Amino acid sequence: MDSVAKNTYSAFNIGGKDMRYDKLQKRLQKNDHAKKENEIYLNKLNLLKSNAQDLKKQSFIAYSIAAAAVLCHILFRCIHKIPYTNTDKIKNLAREMTEKYHLDKKGLQVVIAEKRSDTYVDIYGNPVDTLKNKTSRSAFYLLPDNIAFAWKKSPIEIFHEIGHAVSGSKKNGYKKHSFMHYLPYYSMLPIAFCLVDTTDKDKKSPAGKKLYNLLSLIKDNSYLASIAMFLPLLKEEFNASKHAIMFLKNKDRTLALKSLQLYVPAFGTYLVNALAIGNLVKMFNTKSDNVYLQKSLFKQAKDYEKSLKFDDGISPKIALIDEFRYNAVKVDWDNKPDMIHGEAVETFIKAGLPNAEITRFDTNLDDMSLNKALGEILNSDTKFDAINISKSSYVKIDDLAEITGVKVTAQSLKKDKDLIKEKLFASSYKDTEVIKDIIKKLEYLASKGVKIYISAGNKGKDYLNLYTLADNVNVIGATNKYGVLKTDFSCNNSLVTKWNKGVYCVHRIKSPDGQKGFDINEDGKIDISLNKTTSKIKIPQHYVYGTSFAAPDALVKDLKKIAEE
Secondary structure, eight states: OOHHHHHHTTTOEETTEEOOHHHHHHHHHHHHHHHHHHHHHHHHHHHHHHHHHHHHHHHHHHHHHHHHHHHHHHHHHHHOOOOOSOHHHHHHHHHHHHHHTTOTTTTOEEEEESSOOSSEEOTTSOEEOTTTTOOOSSEEEETTTTEEEEETTSTTHHHHHHHHHHHHTSTTHHHHHHHHHHHHHHTTHHHHHHHSOOGGGGOOSHHHHHHHHHHHHHHHTHHHHHHHHHHHHHHHHHHHHHHHHHHHHTTOHHHHHHHHHHHHHHHHHHHHHHHHHHHHHHHHHHHHHHHHHHHHHHHHHHHHHHHSOOOTTOOOEEEEEEOOSSEEEEOBTTOOEEEEHHHHHHHHHHHHOTTOEEEEEEOTTSHHHHHHHHHHHHHOSSOOSEEEEOOOOEEEHHHHHHHHOSOOOTTTTTTTHHHHHHHHHTSOOTTHHHHHHHHHHHHHHHHTTOEEEEEOOSSOTTEEEGGGGSTTOEEEEEEOTTSOSBOSSSOOSTTOOEEEEOEEEOEEEEOTTSOEEEESSSSSSOSEEGGGSSOSSOOBOSEEEOHHHHHHHHHHHHHHHHHHO
16 A cells, blocks of 8 residues: 555444554454454365365274274184094105205294193104294294194195295395284384474475475375384295195195195285275374374464463353252362362353453252252343353153154254244143243243353253253253264254364472462362372373363353453
């Protein structure tokens, strides 16, 4: 804008406010920045939703293949035994195979044992002492002892183990054999890379970019990398079986066919294992990406919250309808309640609105006391800005359909709300009159401009909190610790108007003046001192959670936004 334009708009007024050029430019820049930030946020959120769908599909595939792998193991262990009564013939053929590949000269001992013992004898009659406590498996080739072992009840397996000895007797055979058999365990390493927090994306240094690109390359190809880890083992198992069958087909075709019958499912089991591990790694990969996106969204939301200009001198008047008599919230590790529920909820409001004027109303955990509290609010001289309600009156959605005669689902509640209320209030359902009165009072208060926040409830998707049937109230569902994904415990239906963080990490902290206690709302301040908790060993619970903590979070954010505007 040129100097003439600047003079022209030097006293431009918007809504009665003097908007000089510099202020106008800053406002426009701020709006433009907010628009760009919001676009980034929405893109990340859409990507998270897409990844969540991919994760569901990958989880189904991964767990299905993993289950198939377990089933293959069980079936292989149960039915792979190929009985063969002529053990002497097996021993003679084992000697021939050993001598054909000159393994007898390389110290191979072949053992076919009938039962577990402290000492064993090989097919040449020589004692073998090193097998003690190593015979739990059905058949194996043992290095560096150079022993091939099989049980007498399934002696055909010995040829496969001698096949392993052919590879193991070569130069560096022990190292190669060990490496091939332990390599599949290393296929889990890509999972470690998947779980690395690759937040170096935003780093400007070339080293940071190289690290991020390397980790991304490994993560993006983790599926193939994990399967590739199995290839040397699959090759080794295939070669061992090939040596055995090629030898037997010229000696005894029946034995060769029985060996083929034995080795094919064994090879298939290894192959399914490779697919299972590869898909599990792929699933962890997507899951770690989801965690990264959630962290990123959470950080962006926190940064936005910090940018809100809130005048601490403003003191919104808040009515807190809750329970204030008994400890209900578990804070330390002994799993016993340490805090009164209403007091815990109050800490969440005070964390965001330190100068809020909070008036407590004790519900005593029943509908009558909640109705009484709403009556007191209506008759009070205080004009409340907001009301927070953590009390719930649950009904199963299927039962509500039966009570009202309306085909009710979680998705149809909002559309059919008026009809549901009409039928419910005309029914003989317990406490119908009280619930009707509560909903009328809530709707009246909302019509007068009071912002009302009601916890959706913690009974899951199959239940409804009847208070949420009131019109023009905020029904708050709970999201996870990142404030992004919906939790399973939260009631989830079309009446939920907002989703806010309902899972909070509990931290043991020390205040600047030396006091020790627990922080339950993540504001870095003590909410309950150590001496007020029940456990002797003051270890915090991992989390406190519930829609009761999501509701005050929504209340605080809304009032802050109103204050900024």
